[in-house]
Amino acid sequence: MSFAWAKHYEPKTPLTKWLDEKLPLPRLVYNAVGAGYPVPRNLNYMWNFGVLAGFFLVVQIVTGVVLAMHYAANSQVAFATVEHLMRDVNWGWALRYAHANGASFFFIVVYLHIFRGLFYSSYKAPREMIWLLGVVIFLLMMATAFMGYVLPWGQMSYWGAQVITGLFSAIPLVGEPIQHWILGGFAPDNAALNRFFSLHFLLPFVIAGVVILHIWALHIPGSSNPTGVEVKSESDTVPFHPYYTAKDGFGLGVALIFFATMVFFLPNYLGHPDNYIEANPLSTPAHIVPEWYFWPFYAILRAFTGDLTIPFTGITLIPAKLLGVIAMFGSILLWFFLPWLDKSPVRSGHYRPLFNKFFWFGLIPTMAVLFYCGGAPAEEPYVMISQVATAYYFLHFLVILPIVSQIEVPKPLPFSITEAVLGTDKPGSTSGAGGIAPETVVGDLPGSTPEGTPQPAE
Amino acid sequence: MASDTAAITATDTEDGVRRRDWIHIAALGTAGVGGAALLIPLVSQMSASADVLAASTTEVDVSGIAAGQAIKAVFRKQPLFVRRLTQTEIDEANAVDISSLRDPQTLAERTKEGHQDLLVTMGVCTHLGCVPLGAGEGENRGPFGGYFCPCHGSAYDTAARIRQGPAPKNLVVPDYEFKSESVIRVG
Amino acid sequence: MSIRLGGIIFGLAIAGILVLWSLVPGVKNYAFGPPAEVQPATVFYEHGEGPEGGYAFDGPLGRWDYAQLQRGYQVYKEVCSACHSLKFVSFRNLAQLGYTEAEVDAEAASWTVPGIDPQTGETTTRPGEPTDHFPSPYPNAIAAAAANNNAIPPDLSLITKARHGGARYVYSILTGYGEPDPALAKKVGFETPTGLYFNKHFPNVNIAMPPPLVLDGQVSYADGTKATIPQMATDVSAFLTWTAEPSLVARRQTGWFVIGFLLFATALAFLSYKQIWAGMKPKKK
Numbered sequence: 001m002s003f004a005w006a007k008h009y010e011p012k013t014p015l016t017k018w019l020d021e022k023l024p025l026p027r028l029v030y031n032a033v034g035a036g037y038p039v040p041r042n043l044n045y046m047w048n049f050g051v052l053a054g055f056f057l058v059v060q061i062v063t064g065v066v067l068a069m070h071y072a073a074n075s076q077v078a079f080a081t082v083e084h085l086m087r088d089v090n091w092g093w094a095l096r097y098a099h100a101n102g103a104s105f106f107f108i109v110v111y112l113h114i115f116r117g118l119f120y121s122s123y124k125a126p127r128e129m130i131w132l133l134g135v136v137i138f139l140l141m142m143a144t145a146f147m148g149y150v151l152p153w154g155q156m157s158y159w160g161a162q163v164i165t166g167l168f169s170a171i172p173l174v175g176e177p178i179q180h181w182i183l184g185g186f187a188p189d190n191a192a193l194n195r196f197f198s199l200h201f202l203l204p205f206v207i208a209g210v211v212i213l214h215i216w217a218l219h220i221p222g223s224s225n226p227t228g229v230e231v232k233s234e235s236d237t238v239p240f241h242p243y244y245t246a247k248d249g250f251g252l253g254v255a256l257i258f259f260a261t262m263v264f265f266l267p268n269y270l271g272h273p274d275n276y277i278e279a280n281p282l283s284t285p286a287h288i289v290p291e292w293y294f295w296p297f298y299a300i301l302r303a304f305t306g307d308l309t310i311p312f313t314g315i316t317l318i319p320a321k322l323l324g325v326i327a328m329f330g331s332i333l334l335w336f337f338l339p340w341l342d343k344s345p346v347r348s349g350h351y352r353p354l355f356n357k358f359f360w361f362g363l364i365p366t367m368a369v370l371f372y373c374g375g376a377p378a379e380e381p382y383v384m385i386s387q388v389a390t391a392y393y394f395l396h397f398l399v400i401l402p403i404v405s406q407i408e409v410p411k412p413l414p415f416s417i418t419e420a421v422l423g424t425d426k427p428g429s430t431s432g433a434g435g436i437a438p439e440t441v442v443g444d445l446p447g448s449t450p451e452g453t454p455q456p457a458e
Numbered sequence: 459m460a461s462d463t464a465a466i467t468a469t470d471t472e473d474g475v476r477r478r479d480w481i482h483i484a485a486l487g488t489a490g491v492g493g494a495a496l497l498i499p500l501v502s503q504m505s506a507s508a509d510v511l512a513a514s515t516t517e518v519d520v521s522g523i524a525a526g527q528a529i530k531a532v533f534r535k536q537p538l539f540v541r542r543l544t545q546t547e548i549d550e551a552n553a554v555d556i557s558s559l560r561d562p563q564t565l566a567e568r569t570k571e572g573h574q575d576l577l578v579t580m581g582v583c584t585h586l587g588c589v590p591l592g593a594g595e596g597e598n599r600g601p602f603g604g605y606f607c608p609c610h611g612s613a614y615d616t617a618a619r620i621r622q623g624p625a626p627k628n629l630v631v632p633d634y635e636f637k638s639e640s641v642i643r644v645g
Numbered sequence: 646m647s648i649r650l651g652g653i654i655f656g657l658a659i660a661g662i663l664v665l666w667s668l669v670p671g672v673k674n675y676a677f678g679p680p681a682e683v684q685p686a687t688v689f690y691e692h693g694e695g696p697e698g699g700y701a702f703d704g705p706l707g708r709w710d711y712a713q714l715q716r717g718y719q720v721y722k723e724v725c726s727a728c729h730s731l732k733f734v735s736f737r738n739l740a741q742l743g744y745t746e747a748e749v750d751a752e753a754a755s756w757t758v759p760g761i762d763p764q765t766g767e768t769t770t771r772p773g774e775p776t777d778h779f780p781s782p783y784p785n786a787i788a789a790a791a792a793n794n795n796a797i798p799p800d801l802s803l804i805t806k807a808r809h810g811g812a813r814y815v816y817s818i819l820t821g822y823g824e825p826d827p828a829l830a831k832k833v834g835f836e837t838p839t840g841l842y843f844n845k846h847f848p849n850v851n852i853a854m855p856p857p858l859v860l861d862g863q864v865s866y867a868d869g870t871k872a873t874i875p876q877m878a879t880d881v882s883a884f885l886t887w888t889a890e891p892s893l894v895a896r897r898q899t900g901w902f903v904i905g906f907l908l909f910a911t912a913l914a915f916l917s918y919k920q921i922w923a924g925m926k927p928k929k930k
């Protein structure tokens with residue numbers, strides 16, 4: 001893996017030499033996030049969010065382990081232990097607010113990371129595996145976040161558990177037994193609370209494991225970059241350390257300022273007041289919503305209001321509830337197929353005029369609308385709007401993307417990253433005319449020699 | 459890039475530290491301070507919480523204890539022994555040569571003035587924290603007639619002073635005061 | 646190719662099902678269906694703005710007004726506590742309101758809490774101690790429901806965090822009682838159900854709680870403040886903000902310190918980052 005010009009770790013002291021022989025951990029780190037990892041020199045700030053996601057995973061694990069020292073997963077006392085934590089435990093309020101808002105920030109940075117990947121087509125060969133593992137991480141995050149939200153045992157916790165496990169009851173025939181198996185009873189109670197606590201503690205470490213695979217897979221082809229042109233020579237790259245450690249350090253500082261603002265001044269802004277009411281199995285809150293990071297998917301779930309019937313016969317093929325569940329899971333699972341749905345040879349959205357339009361004027365507004373409707377009450381006109389948006393969501397990924405990638409004429413790509421940054425690249429720097437035909441870029445994977453004349457980036 | 463590096467190197471000072479390296483040192487140092495500050499909440503959350511600290515006084519009604527009897531109360535989630543000594547036990551305790559003791563203390567030092575017959579001690583063996591026998595009716599009070607710890611055989615005398623066995627110290631006398639003739643307030 | 650073909654088929658199918666079986670009937674119903682019934686709540690409900698002048702703890706630099714919190718505690722004790730518990734708050738917490746240790750002890754002792762007779766082991770009552778939590782006025786939820794026409798008075802410890810609007814919501818409810826506009830009520834066909842009370846700031850305008858603050862001077866403030874209804878409502882809603890979030894002010898103070906530090910650290914990180922990348926800048930032509 002990596003490039004021929006990557007720097008090699010050279011232990012200097014006797015101790016590091018000894019360690020390098022017995023357990024080359026410093027070498028591993030050096031090659032992973034140190035000077036031994038050459039990275040394209042043109043990464044923009046959107047490439048900060050991978051490191052930030054890792055940081056917030058650590059925040060969640062550290063604060064979570066500490067909170068677990070004070071929490072009791074028992075429906076009789078869970079709510080009271082959280083209040084004890086908030087009132088009596090030293091710094092308990094800070095730790096809990098950091099954990100609750102840390103979850104939100106984890107999702108914020110992960111969403112930015114995902115949409116970076118969507119715009120720059122980071123899912124394309126040779127990086128399919130990084131993308132697939134990323135989707136797995138996202139699914140694990142959703143499961144973990146859902147179970148974590150149940151733990152304070154407030155009204156939203158309880159009814160969230162009821163509604164989300166109710167999704168499984170949509171499965172034909174075995175649905176209800178599966179729901180009761182997940183809950184360990186007919187409704188959420190001690191059994192459910194305890195298993196959710198256990199899994200909520202376990203899954204973050206599974207996520208950490210998949211993150212290691214994600215990073216491992218990243219280091220095989222190396223990082224992508226905003227031009228989408230692969231690295232050709234040493235001048236295209238800089239060592240990760242100190243160039244990107246410094247940049248990520250700055251990005252981390254900015255993220256922490258936003259994070260601290262939320263934790264210390266608006267700690268409950270992203271939460272819901274109903275979760276400060278203890279769970280009451282006999283009374284559902286007037287307006288139940290999941291946490292904000294689930295809103296787009298919740299909108300997709302609720303968009304399906306009509307059963308799929310055969311007209312004029314009254315025969316129901318698929319009930320609306322099941323359609324909603326299929327669509328909601330389908331909306332994320334389809335990301336697994338993205339590398340093969342989008343066959344455009346050009347990666348970066350900057351060089352794909354049609355794709356660019358559909359991304360900024362189709363997908364992004366659709367996500368915003370779905371987000372808004374998911375948090376709104378299930379009434380008109382929100383339902384109709386979310387139905388239109390949901391239809392577009394599926395059409396975008398499954399229909400528009402494959403067709404666009406087939407018919408689009410991409411803009412000329414720069415000859416290399418160096419040229420994109422500096423305006424010139426020594427090897428073939430002639431004039432500035434002509435461009436690389438997309439067909440030649442198809443073969444522009446590591447090992448192949450590019451042809452054509454260089455063209456400055458726009 | 460190579461020429462740029464050369465340019466920076468040219469500004470090296472004599473001791474090899476680059477002129478503007480201080481900015482990196484300052485940034486890393488500040489980050490280190492921030493990281494260290496994070497340890498404050500992470501470490502102090504494990505200390506006793508406010509409710510535990512608040513619950514650290516106990517009131518015990520001692521009026522019902524007859525001479526020769528003892529009761530067990532609870533202080534800070536630990537057993538508290540309150541014993542009304544008989545005159546014989548007091549005499550026995552006072553007869554001991556203080557200098558021969560492992561943890562020299564007189565009975566007077568271990569009780570309140572005017573209440574020399576009321577011995578208030580923690581029911582926690584100073585060896586490894588077991589609860590000694592002797593406070594309950596009919597329990598083994600050991601060779602010195604006070605308390606006897608069954609875990610490792612530490613024997614305490616009638617003033618609850620260590621006399622035999624591995625325990626290093628006398629049974630601890632907690633801070634307490636007489637709220638009235640019949641009620642003591644511990645802690 | 647087969648993945649793309651399958652994707653196109655699945656995408657068209659799901660979008661088609663959605664449009665034809667959900668969106669079309671929905672639009673038809675929305676456009677031609679019966680109009681939604683007018684709910685009295687949508688006619689009468691008014692969003693409450695809270696007390697004039699706001700609270701001392703408002704804003705990122707807000708502080709507690711301890712005299713106000715003490716007055717609010719008095720209103721809770723003399724009015725609210727007849728029906729509402731405050732179970733997550735202990736008497737010892739009152740020390741944070743500026744009471745001395747002796748005052749806290751006396752205040753705790755003025756409450757009767759459930760206890761156990763040390764001789765017989767039977768349940769009994771005893772004067773409160775600082776470590777006790779505020780007692781509930783009812784032994785259990787059934788008793789609370791039975792005494793209040795089936796509406797259980799909620800615990801007030803977290804009430805300002807458990808309602809949109811927080812302290813302002815509590816203030817509005819306490820001052821929002823009255824009679825609905827008779828002309829409008831007749832037009833909408835609205836009558837307050839028996840056993841409920843009209844309150845324009847309650848989300849469905851019919852609240853089970855009888856007006857708790859009815860008279861100016863209902864509470865005699867020790868500090869001589871005139872106990873008007875808005876004054877009492879302001880004080881008790883401030884007190885309930887403290888019960889819900891005792892760490893509010895300390896949290897913000899910590900926040901200013903943390904953010905100040907982070908701004909400094911980030912500025913250094915930025916300079917360091919720019920310094921490292923100085924040689925990598927694209928050359929301007």
